[in-house]
Amino acid sequence: FDPFLLLDHFGSDNPKDYLPGFPWHPHRGIETVTYLLAGKVAHGDSMGKKGIIGPGDAQWMTAGSGIIHQEMPEPGADGKLMEGFQLWVNLPAALKMTEPRYRAVEAGEIPRFKQDGCELAILAGEFDAGTFIKQKTGGA
Known part of the structure; x- marks a missing residue:
């Protein structure tokens, strides 16, 4: 199914399932696109970039030549649900x-x-004669 490597639907209403998050880990040669339905995720990486996304937000990370990052979940508004x-x-x-x-x-x-x-929600490409979000690989 190249170029698609993984599609993961994650979710839980038990914070013990997700609060440990995904501490610092490497990626190389791929892009990851995360879309949240509930909860929040705090991102930090080896380039010094930081961000928090919430419901309806997305994050787009190009690992390219290599990046180390972390994704640390936070509970949703109800104090429990995390889904994306x-x-x-x-x-x-x-x-x-x-x-x-x-x-x-x-x-x-x-x-x-x-x-x-x-x-x-249209994260990339074209739909109904409109052009949407584009991640330009290789530039800032």
Whole structure:
């Protein structure tokens, strides 16, 4: 399924399941895109970037030539629920050594398409003749 490496739906209403989080760990040659439905995640990385995302927000991290980062969850408004998705995407060979990047994308920046009682949050690409969020690999 290359370039898609992993799609993880995470969630729990028991803080003991997620509060340990994901302490400092490395990635290389991939991008991760995280989208939160509930709770918060605090990001920190070896480039000195920091950010907190909440419900409806996303974070887009290009590991490229290598990055060390942590993702530390916080409970949602109800004090319990944490839920979201994370997608890992393999970078093409020519971009595997690109400069690492991190971007937090607030819910208000994410275009949404609503129809027939459904809502689609569009994180990348084109839809219905509109161009949406683009992560430029290799630049700041």
